[in-house]
Amino acid sequence: MLTPTILEVTGERFVAVYRLSGSPAEARERAAAICIEQTIEFPPDLVPDDDIRRHIFGRIEDLIQVGPQTVDARISYALETAGLELPQLLNVLFGNSSLLPGIRLIDVEFPHALPELLPGPQFGVDRLRGLFDAPHRPLLATALKPMGLSARALSEMAGQLARGGIDIIKDDHGLANQPFASYTDRVRSCATAIGQANEETGNRAVYMPSLNARFDLLEERAEVAIEAGAGALLLLPGITGFDHLRHVAETAGLPIMAHPAFLGSYVTPTTEGIDHGLLLGLMMRLVGADICIFPHFGGRFAFSPETCAWIARRCREPIDGIRPAWPGVAGGMTLGDVPRMVTFYGSDVVLLIGGNLHRGGNLAASAQEFRRLAESYA
Amino acid sequence: MLTPTILEVTGERFVAVYRLSGSPAEARERAAAICIEQTIEFPPDLVPDDDIRRHIFGRIEDLIQVGPQTVDARISYALETAGLELPQLLNVLFGNSSLLPGIRLIDVEFPHALPELLPGPQFGVDRLRGLFDAPHRPLLATALKPMGLSARALSEMAGQLARGGIDIIKDDHGLANQPFASYTDRVRSCATAIGQANEETGNRAVYMPSLNARFDLLEERAEVAIEAGAGALLLLPGITGFDHLRHVAETAGLPIMAHPAFLGSYVTPTTEGIDHGLLLGLMMRLVGADICIFPHFGGRFAFSPETCAWIARRCREPIDGIRPAWPGVAGGMTLGDVPRMVTFYGSDVVLLIGGNLHRGGNLAASAQEFRRLAESYA
Numbered sequence: 156m157l158t159p160t161i162l163e164v165t166g167e168r169f170v171a172v173y174r175l176s177g178s179p180a181e182a183r184e185r186a187a188a189i190c191i192e193q194t195i196e197f198p199p200d201l202v203p204d205d206d207i208r209r210h211i212f213g214r215i216e217d218l219i220q221v222g223p224q225t226v227d228a229r230i231s232y233a234l235e236t237a238g239l240e241l242p243q244l245l246n247v248l249f250g251n252s253s254l255l256p257g258i259r260l261i262d263v264e265f266p267h268a269l270p271e272l273l274p275g276p277q278f279g280v281d282r283l284r285g286l287f288d289a290p291h292r293p294l295l296a297t298a299l300k301p302m303g304l305s306a307r308a309l310s311e312m313a314g315q316l317a318r319g320g321i322d323i324i325k326d327d328h329g330l331a332n333q334p335f336a337s338y339t340d341r342v343r344s345c346a347t348a349i350g351q352a353n354e355e356t357g358n359r360a361v362y363m364p365s366l367n368a369r370f371d372l373l374e375e376r377a378e379v380a381i382e383a384g385a386g387a388l389l390l391l392p393g394i395t396g397f398d399h400l401r402h403v404a405e406t407a408g409l410p411i412m413a414h415p416a417f418l419g420s421y422v423t424p425t426t427e428g429i430d431h432g433l434l435l436g437l438m439m440r441l442v443g444a445d446i447c448i449f450p451h452f453g454g455r456f457a458f459s460p461e462t463c464a465w466i467a468r469r470c471r472e473p474i475d476g477i478r479p480a481w482p483g484v485a486g487g488m489t490l491g492d493v494p495r496m497v498t499f500y501g502s503d504v505v506l507l508i509g510g511n512l513h514r515g516g517n518l519a520a521s522a523q524e525f526r527r528l529a530e531s532y533a
Numbered sequence: 534m535l536t537p538t539i540l541e542v543t544g545e546r547f548v549a550v551y552r553l554s555g556s557p558a559e560a561r562e563r564a565a566a567i568c569i570e571q572t573i574e575f576p577p578d579l580v581p582d583d584d585i586r587r588h589i590f591g592r593i594e595d596l597i598q599v600g601p602q603t604v605d606a607r608i609s610y611a612l613e614t615a616g617l618e619l620p621q622l623l624n625v626l627f628g629n630s631s632l633l634p635g636i637r638l639i640d641v642e643f644p645h646a647l648p649e650l651l652p653g654p655q656f657g658v659d660r661l662r663g664l665f666d667a668p669h670r671p672l673l674a675t676a677l678k679p680m681g682l683s684a685r686a687l688s689e690m691a692g693q694l695a696r697g698g699i700d701i702i703k704d705d706h707g708l709a710n711q712p713f714a715s716y717t718d719r720v721r722s723c724a725t726a727i728g729q730a731n732e733e734t735g736n737r738a739v740y741m742p743s744l745n746a747r748f749d750l751l752e753e754r755a756e757v758a759i760e761a762g763a764g765a766l767l768l769l770p771g772i773t774g775f776d777h778l779r780h781v782a783e784t785a786g787l788p789i790m791a792h793p794a795f796l797g798s799y800v801t802p803t804t805e806g807i808d809h810g811l812l813l814g815l816m817m818r819l820v821g822a823d824i825c826i827f828p829h830f831g832g833r834f835a836f837s838p839e840t841c842a843w844i845a846r847r848c849r850e851p852i853d854g855i856r857p858a859w860p861g862v863a864g865g866m867t868l869g870d871v872p873r874m875v876t877f878y879g880s881d882v883v884l885l886i887g888g889n890l891h892r893g894g895n896l897a898a899s900a901q902e903f904r905r906l907a908e909s910y911a
Contacts, residue, residue, distance in 0.1 A: 156894065160681055162713060188833065195679030196705055197888035207681035235712055236680065242745045242772045243709035246794055250706065250769070253797030254828060256835045301573030302614065303538055303585035327574055328628065331621035334613055335540060367620045370751075370780040391628070394620045396774040402748040416624055419631030420806040421798045428798040450632060455566065457634045510575040516534065 159205035168231040170216060170264040171248045175226045176257035176426045179218070182226035186215050189228070189258070192251045194236055211236060227261065239271050241398045241442065249429065261430040263437070268476025273441040274401060278410045279478025280471070280503055283445060286386075286410070287322045287359050292529045293502050295320070296363075296412075296446075296483065297522070298509040299345065300327035306336040310344035312518065317352035317360035319522020323446075323505065324349060325363035325389050328414045332368065339379050346383040361386025363412060366403065367394055377407055385409065390444075393417035397442050404443025412483060412505075413444035431462045436469030440480035446505050450486035451496060460499070467500050481505045489514075490521065493528045502532045537583035546609040548594060548642035549626045553604045554635035554804045557596070560604035564593050567608055567636070570629045589614060605639065617649050619776045619820065627807065639808040641815070646854025651819040652779060656788045657856025658849070658881055661823060664764075664788070665700045665737050670907045671875055673698070674741075674790075674824075674861065674885040675900070677723065678705035684714040688722035690896065695730035695738035697900020701824075701883065702727060703741035703767050706792045710746065717757055724761040739764025741790060744781065745772055755785055763787065768822075771795035775820050782821025790861060790883075791822035809840045814847030818858035824883050828864035829874065838877070845878050859883045867892075868899065871906045880910045 173189060175182040190213030191199055202208050210233050217229040237244035249260045265273065284290055297316055299309045309330075316324050324345070332338040342364045349362045362385050368376045373395060380388060387410040392400040394417050404411045421429040429438075431449075439447040447470050450456030452463050467482035482500060485507035496506055506529070512521040551567060553560040568591030569577050580586050588611050595607040615622035627638045643651065662668055675694055677687045687708075694702045702723070710716040720742045727740045740763050746754045751773060758766060765788040770778040772795050782789045799807040807816075809827075817825040825848050828834030830841050845860035860878060863885035874884055884907070890899040 157679075157682075157891070158686070160683070160686070162681060192833070194707065195681065196676075196707060197679035198891070201888065201891050202679060207679055211679065211681040236707070238709045238711040240709055240747045240750075242747065242769070243707070243711075245772050246707060246709070246745060246769065250772070250794035251797075253771075253795050254793060254801070254834050255797065256801060298574075301535075301575040301580060301585055301589065303540060303573065303589040304535075305538070308536070308538070329572065329574060329614070329621070329624060331616045331618055331624070333616040333621075367624060369618045369620065370774060370776040371784075372618075373748075391620070391624065393631075394623050394628070394774065394776075396748060396772065396777070398748040398772075399774070406749075415632060416628035417631050419629075419633065420802065423632070423634060423805040424798065424802045427801040455570075456632050510579065513535070513576070513579050 156201055156203055159203045160207050162206035162210055164210045164233050164235050167234040167266050169234060169266065170229050170231045171260060172262035173228045173230065173252070174259040174261045175228055176224055177226070178224065179220055179226055182228065183218060185258070186218060186228035186230060189213060189230055189252055190215060193247050194232065196251065237272065241272050241401055244272055245397060257426055259427055259430065260433065262433055274405055274443050275441055275477035276443060276445040276480045277404055278445040279480060283410055283481065289322070291502060292532045293497055294322045294481065294505045295525055295529050296323035296325060296505050296507040297321050297512055298325050298327040298507070299330065300509065302327065302329050302333065303335050306340040306344045309336055309341055310348040313345040313362060314348035314352045315519045316522050317349040317358060318356055319519045320358055320526030321360055321522050323361055323363050323387060325412065326365035327509070328365055328367070328389065328391060328416050330365055338368070338376060342380055342385060343383045346385050350384055363387040363389050365389040365391070367391045373399060377403060381407060381409070387412065389414060391416045392439070392442070397438070400444060401442045410445040411443055412446040412448060413439040414448050431458070432465040432469040436466040436482070440470055441477065444480055446481040446483040448483040448485055448507065451484040451488055454487035456486050467504070471503060483507055485509065487511070490524055490528060493525070497532055534579055534581055537581045538585050540584035540588055542588045542611050542613050545612040545644050546592070547612060547644065548607050548609045549638060550640035551606045551608065551630070552637040552639045553606055554602055555604070556602065557598055557604055560606065561596060563636070564596060564606035564608060567591060567606070567630055568593060571625050572610065572614055574629065615650065619650050619779055622650055623775060635804055637805055637808065638811065640811055652783055652821050653819055653855035654821060654823040654858045655782055656823040657858060661788055661859065667700070669880060670910045671880050672700045672859065672883045673903055673907055674701035674703060674883050675699050675890055676703050676705040676885070676887040677708065678887065680705065680707050680711065681713050684718040684722045687714055687719055688726040691723040691740060692726035692730045693897040694900050695727045695736060696734055697897040698736060698904030699738055699900050701739055701741050701765060703790065704743035705887070706743055706745070706767065706769060706794050708743055716746070716754060720758055720763060721761045724763050728762055741765040741767050743767040743769070745769045751777060755781060759785060759787070765790065767792060769794045770817070770820070775816070778822060779820045788823040789821055790824040790826060791817040792826050809836070810843040810847040814844040814860070818848055819855065822858055824859040824861040826861040826863055826885065829862040829866055832865035834864050845882070849881060861885055863887065865889070868902055868906060871903070875910055
């Protein structure tokens with residue numbers, strides 16, 4: 156038995172909601188195990204009647220039966236367990252429990268805005284509408300690709316897309332620092348080409364390079380982007396980490412788009428992993444994404460309409476002190492899909508059409524048509 | 534249609550093996566889709582007969598039917614697609630495909646050692662045996678916990694464990710920078726306590742702090758650990774990123790233990806995600822982990838004996854130019870489990886017993902008994 160510990164804690168707690176598979180009795184047992192697993196990871200019988208037991212142990216706040224073999228457990232943790240750092244917050248929410256069968260993290264609840272941990276979007280819906288002088292219409296995004304093109308070819312493409320009226324011209328998420336179009340060359344060429352197009356047209360297109368890089372080069376790459384005049388940044392938190400996204404959102408002064416690469420394994424399971432809306436919507440947003448990219452239904456990804464609506468809702472639902480984020484829908488979309496997508500998501504949406512803008516052979520014309528379609532919602 | 538592109542490529546390719554659900558015809562179609570999804574993500578019919586088509590497209594090398602509704606697809610990618618950076622390599626292997634149903638990444642094959650991308654362990658089995666003067670026996674590890682104890686209480690515990698003969702005394706993976714035992718206080722106190730114990734006993738115990746921190750503090754925290762005299766580092770690549778692990782392994786000059794926190798959602802599914810042995814064994818090792826922690830069967834995690842044996846095999850199997858890593862087995866183990874664990878894994882194993890060393894009330898005596906059991910395999 157340990158010596159009893161006395162702690163100074165604020166008493167503030169946050170909540171994780173886990174969907175547990177099993178009978179009510181099994182769920183109760185599993186919830187009790189999570190309270191230990193995610194905090195002290197120590198035999199609870201060896202902890203005396205002290206402040207560790209009272210405050211550090213996770214606490215079952217509710218067990219709600221939602222199906223014959225499904226129970227939602229609301230478990231609270233002392234805010235201090237996360238030490239005001241996002242990486243440890245993620246660890247408390249789902250570190251070891253991710254390895255256990257029959258536990259899906261479906262929601263999180265925080266007592267109030269926590270700027271150090273979860274700053275939320277720096278731009279969000281209103282500030283991006285202002286930046287793009289687009290008070291009502293959907294925002295338009297596209298991706299520079301395919302991988303293998305030179306920096307020059309990509310920058311020519313970028314110029315055409317900017318002239319055509321696309322708002323956000325991003326690197327394809329697979330563009331990193333390949334020899335065909337090294338990061339610095341590409342970023343400088345594309346930012347310049349888009350800047351020139353804006354001067355000619357009066358448009359406000361931004362270039363959004365992808366910051367998927369070696370850990371030790373991430374800061375340098377962000378600086379290269381900012382110096383070159385990039386107007387936004389694409390991040391892949393499934394690879395470079397959620398706290399990298401938080402850091403860039405807080406320091407770069409540019410709008411951030413979050414891409415779900417390498418995160419699919421959290422959402423594809425049904426009884427494990429993390430809820431689609433929580434991971435790809437709310438968590439991205441809380442951490443700092445202004446735009447949360449996810450696959451629209453009906454494309455090559457198997458997300459359902461309900462799933463897509465749910466992610467969009469979690470991007471935009473009112474949260475005190477946290478700006479709404481834009482759902483960004485992508486994945487094999489065509490110009491013909493635009494009216495249905497706007498009907499489905501409303502106009503607070505970023506529509507991303509990539510390769511299919513190249514159909515028909517006239518990229519600038521496709522971009523203009525994309526813009527015309529969007530402006531019909533102004 | 535794009536203008537044809539001419540590329541300089543080495544012709545070197547690496548292979549990802551995906552286990553696909555579906556009939557042979559469905560699997561062939563899905564494999565062809567992966568070749569595009571993971572590389573150009575662009576309508577292939579718009580790419581002319583050029584070097585992008587010849588070299589950048591993924592290439593189906595083999596389709597092997599392994600069950601009535603299961604096909605393994607070996608798909609190769611040009612080494613250049615990864616741009617010699619690990620984050621983009623991960624993106625090529627499983628970025629978007631992680632979001633698709635019925636695709637599990639089960640293996641990777643590289644043409645030769647790729648130190649920039651995949652350096653492998655800097656210490657591995659032989660150098661750690663030398664460091665601990667343990668030519669034959671299993672290595673012993675334990676964790677400082679529970680969360681909530683002060684830096685002083687944790688360091689007293691650390692001293693007792695070092696005196697008792699434990700090799701690796703690590704932070705529990707949930708210790709970060711909580712107010713009860715802030716990172717710097719804890720690291721300095723524990724490193725000092727273990728250093729003093731080593732002077733008294735002649736043991737070579739090391740303190741292993743956990744580097745789960747804010748992105749912008751990761752380098753500083755590593756420096757604090759090194760300056761304080763920590764002898765090894767614990768990393769959580771599921772939270773701070775695989776490339777952070779690679780970077781620390783290459784720069785810190787200390788042995789690295791990789792913890793699977795937040796990575797469980799990759800392995801728990803059966804038809805999606807990433808194979809246990811690949812993710813928790815081979816990938817951790819290739820990236821630089823000297824010790825790969827995973828849950829031993831029979832504890833509170835539901836890994837099977839076959840899964841555990843497979844992870845251990847992928848840690849240690851011969852690979853030209855890459856040192857073997859230690860499987861590190863943990864998860865509610867007791868002293869009574871030691872003989873069976875050594876029989877199962879052999880003696881090239883790190884045995885991690887945490888909270889259960891506290892049973893019986895005499896931590897130093899439990900540690901001594903743990904060491905005595907291990908030395909019976911010398």
